[in-house]
Amino acid sequence: MKPLADIRILALEQYGAGPFGSLHLAHLGAEVIKIEDPSAGGDIGRYVLPYAEGQDSLFFESFNRDKRSISLDVSNPSGRKVFEELVRHADAVYSNLRGDVPAKLGIRYDDLKHLNPKIVCCSLSGFGMTGPRATEPGYDYVLQGYAGWMSLTGSPDGPPEKTGPSLVDYSGGFVAALSLLAGVHQARRDGVGMDCDVSLYDTAISLLTYPATWHLTADYTPGRTRxxxxxxLVPFQAFPAKDxxxxxxxxxxxxxxxLVAALGVPELADDPRFATFTDRHEHRAELEDLLDAVLGTRAVEEWLTELRAATVPCAPVNDVAQAMAEEHTRARDLIVATEHPRFGTVEQVxxxxxxxxxxxxxRRAPQLGEDTGDLLDSLLGYDEAALARLRAEGAFGTSSEN
Structure with missing residues (x-):
């Protein structure tokens, strides 16, 4: 059995951050059941361009493999009843909605504890369920601005920039997954569930780590570096080689x-300007010029060969294609493949x-509502007649949404 094969999670999730967190729980064997709103066409990630057709997209595939999908309108009275029955059979309700929405939908612990005292209600929102910005929408780019990340990213003489990948979203997903697992562990130990109020804002602020400590304690002003x-730490940066x-x-x-031995300039180790970390920091510009002159004489791969032989931490500046082609990527089983009825073989990380x-x-990511019948039969014992009645009552959306 996979490590989390005994955990069932109802996921009211969408787009990137929430699905990214539950992706790793599903990877470890948790049964992640996506509760998708039929009135919204399901998870909005299904429609992200450029590789999107109908209700499928390669964006959605990237965040939702190994999960299952139920099309269910939890705002519909019949849909709500189905959801509450599912809560009785689940370990956690996981969502990534605006901070005030869990209360409106009735998916907090106080809303569900009468159904399942051990239920863990994990909310990942932009700003959390408390505080002055709880009702504001929060996305990765917005949080990178709020948390100071963009003031640290890019060239000193250029505009503020975000990180390439959506690291606040993805880090928030990891934090939510960790919080959910800790909550389930405590609930099984103590018999009582709880809310996990996780936010992208908290995540982004916490990841400032030592620059924040330096600022708060020593009035340091972090900034972008060349x-x-x-x-x-010097040298610790990108350098131009010949190619x-x-x-x-x-x-x-x-x-x-x-490093200086591998570069053929061992005399720099004895230069009093560069003898210690402090010396090199004080003479950073001079050292950078000297290293540029040496490194510019040979190609990247030539230098990497020399530096790896000397066990100096180093790397090429790969593009995505080169990163996927790295032999270590395949050796670490970092590429997986699934078969999809629309896209064929889908390779992803x-x-x-x-x-x-x-x-x-x-398993490939589920199509919208693909597992509705099977799951409601296996978990709740609903037969075809019960499913037909619920369908007529709008539990699964209107006929046009189905």
Whole structure:
């Protein structure tokens, strides 16, 4: 059995952050049942361009493999009854909606504890369920602006920039998954569930880590650095070679000594301007010019060969295609494939979460409402007559939505 095979999660999730968090729980064997609103056409991620057809998209496939889908209108009285029956058979209700919406939908612990005292209600929202911005929508880009990330990203003389991937969304998904698992553990131990009030804002602020500590404690003003250089460790940044860019990192003194030897300039190790971390920090610009002159004489791969042999932390600056083609990517089983009726073979990146051997039997992302009948039969015992009655009552949306 997979590690989380005994956990069932009802996921009222959409787009990126929430589905990303539950993706890793499903990867570990949790039964993640997407409760998709038929009036909205299900998860909005189904329609994200450019690779979208009908109610399927490669964006949706990236966040929803190994899950199941029920089309259910929880605002409809009959749909609500079905949802409440499902809560009786679940370990957690997981959502990523605006901070005030869980109360409106009645999916907080106080709303559901009479059905299942051990239910864990995990909400991942932009700003949390409390605070002055709880009713505001929050997306990755917005949170990167609020949390100061964009003031730290990009060139010092350029405009503020966001990170390439949506790291607030994805980090928030990881935080929500961790919170949910901790909640289920406590609920099984103590017999009482709870709310998990997780927010992208909290996540983004917490990831400021040591620059925030420096600012709060020593009045340090973080800022953008040239070539994405580390604010204090030197050298630790991107450098231009003859045909491209590479990353060189010297977070320990031993790496500095190995670096200058590998570059053929061992005399720099004894130069009083560069003898220690403090010296190199004070003379950063001079050192950068000297290293640029040396590194610019050879190609990236030539330098990487020398630096790897010397065990100096280094890397090429790959594009996405090159990253996917890296031999280490395949060796670590980081590419998985599923078969899709519209897109054929879909290759995508795997979860980095490792608990024992990585699973290999992945299911494609579900189509909208694909598992409604099977799940309501197996979990709740609804026969065809019951399903027909619920359908007529609008539990699964109107006829045009089905």
């Amino acid at each position: 070539r994405s250089a580390h604010p204090s 491209g860019w590479l990353i060189i990192a010297c977070p320990k003194e031993k790496f500095w000594h190995r 795997s979860s980095p979460v490792r608990v024992g051997p990585p699973p290999r039997d992945h």
